[in-house]
Amino acid sequence: MTKSDKFFEEAQKYIPGGVNSPVRAFRQVGGNPIFMRSALGAYLFDVDGNRYIDYINSWGPMILGHSHPKVVEALRHQAELAVSFGAPTEQETKLAQLINQMVPGVDLIRFVNSGTEACMSALRLARGYTNRSKFIKFEGHYHGHSDAFLKKAGSGLATLNIKVNAGIPSAVVEDTLVASFNDFEEVEKLFIENKNDIAAVIVEPVPGNMGCVIPKHGYLQHLRTLCDKYGALLIFDEVMTGFRLARGGAQELFDIQADLITFGKVIGGGLPVGAFGGKKEIMSKIAPLGEVYQAGTLSGNPLAMIAGYTTLSMLNEKVEIYNSLHKKTEYLEKGLREVLSKKGLLYVINRIGSMISVHFCENEVTDFKSAVAGNNDTFKKFFHGMLKHGVYLPPSPFETWFLSDALTYGDLDETIEATTKTMTGI
Ligand code: HOZ
Numbered sequence: 001m002t003k004s005d006k007f008f009e010e011a012q013k014y015i016p017g018g019v020n021s022p023v024r025a026f027r028q029v030g031g032n033p034i035f036m037r038s039a040l041g042a043y044l045f046d047v048d049g050n051r052y053i054d055y056i057n058s059w060g061p062m063i064l065g066h067s068h069p070k071v072v073e074a075l076r077h078q079a080e081l082a083v084s085f086g087a088p089t090e091q092e093t094k095l096a097q098l099i100n101q102m103v104p105g106v107d108l109i110r111f112v113n114s115g116t117e118a119c120m121s122a123l124r125l126a127r128g129y130t131n132r133s134k135f136i137k138f139e140g141h142y143h144g145h146s147d148a149f150l151k152k153a154g155s156g157l158a159t160l161n162i163k164v165n166a167g168i169p170s171a172v173v174e175d176t177l178v179a180s181f182n183d184f185e186e187v188e189k190l191f192i193e194n195k196n197d198i199a200a201v202i203v204e205p206v207p208g209n210m211g212c213v214i215p216k217h218g219y220l221q222h223l224r225t226l227c228d229k230y231g232a233l234l235i236f237d238e239v240m241t242g243f244r245l246a247r248g249g250a251q252e253l254f255d256i257q258a259d260l261i262t263f264g265k266v267i268g269g270g271l272p273v274g275a276f277g278g279k280k281e282i283m284s285k286i287a288p289l290g291e292v293y294q295a296g297t298l299s300g301n302p303l304a305m306i307a308g309y310t311t312l313s314m315l316n317e318k319v320e321i322y323n324s325l326h327k328k329t330e331y332l333e334k335g336l337r338e339v340l341s342k343k344g345l346l347y348v349i350n351r352i353g354s355m356i357s358v359h360f361c362e363n364e365v366t367d368f369k370s371a372v373a374g375n376n377d378t379f380k381k382f383f384h385g386m387l388k389h390g391v392y393l394p395p396s397p398f399e400t401w402f403l404s405d406a407l408t409y410g411d412l413d414e415t416i417e418a419t420t421k422t423m424t425g426i
Pocket of ligand 1: 021022023024059142155156208209399
């Protein structure tokens with residue numbers, strides 16, 4: 001029995017399933033989760049002394065790699081000053097100002113503690129601003145675990161195949177309308193059927209919770225046009241894509257301006273931070289300026305703010321990071337394709353910027369239905385083979401791999417080599 005196995009056994013006595021977020025439990029792939037001890041740059045080190053090349057990167061935040069010296073130093077300095085005040089600090093304004101420079105259309109921003117909070121608050125704001133209650137989301141997209149969004153959601157719900165959401169009253173999801181992503185007609189039909197009732201469309205511009213899925217050409221613009229036509233707000237959930245696909249996220253990459261944008265992951269540099277922001281006119285409805293209420297004891301926490309600020313400052317100053325990440329991910333994709341094609345397996349790889357996912361299926365993956373068509377047995381074998389050869393991938397086909405700037409071409413070659421070894425065992 002490994003130390004990891006022992007820790008997992010103990011954890012299950014006190015924590016449901018032994019984990020504090022379901023997808024970590026390895027239920028989709030079988031076996032026990034690995035307990036980690038430390039991380040540096042591109043690597044994770046587990047409690048048994050094994051090293052892994054990391055493609056989860058804390059589910060996205062660690063874009064610069066683990067324990068970046070500047071982030072560690074900033075945290076150390078802040079911890080000596082204070083850990084929490086529950087009162088305003090200058091650092092909150094500095095981070096807000098920086099985001100205003102980096103991301104189009106963020107006149108005002110409110111910091112929260114997670115992507116879940118960011119999305120649920122943005123929805124409340126959209127409803128308060130438009131005075132309407134219905135909203136449209138997409139099948140397989142995941143906007144955190146607040147009640148209204150857990151209808152046909154991706155991520156852990158897809159991983160665990162949870163279809164009935166116990167604990168969510170049906171009335172709460174009555175106003176949640178669901179469309180199929182990349183289907184131009186379906187979303188338009190929902191607007192026609194619910195003409196003056198739709199407050200917002202919320203979308204992951206590049207969905208990352210059913211693996212990585214690429215929006216069809218013109219699809220995001222189509223959503224923008226429909227929202228304008230029917231007086232609804234367009235909310236880009238950039239929890240995954242924000243500061244990852246480009247300095248200004250998916251808005252910059254696709255040249256689309258959303259009305260509200262939600263953030264998480266990279267924005268906190270590895271600490272728990274979320275945020276929602278957008279046009280001044282809309283954001284001014286938030287308390288204390290307006291009557292849409294939102295609050296948080298630890299919101300704007302100084303440690304979280306400094307980790308986010310230090311990370312975003314580096315991305316802002318060294319914008320070529322995005323190009324370099326893009327090239328590394330492209331290199332990885334090419335290497336994976338060579339190995340998988342030689343094996344003669346059916347597979348699809350979706351990639352954009354530093355987000356990538358491998359699906360073991362025949363047809364292209366463009367929406368939830370095509371994402372669930374993947375061969376789960378092959379995925380399991382692939383996952384465990386890679387883990388055995390020192391590569392840490394998301395333990396579910398319904399998650400995206402995230403690359404970090406700390407990865408070297410040597411690490412990528414090692415990953416491709418691990419794929420070759422894995423494939424001989426499949
Ligand atoms: N927030 C991530 C959604 N894909 C996964 C993290 C988790 O659920 O633990």
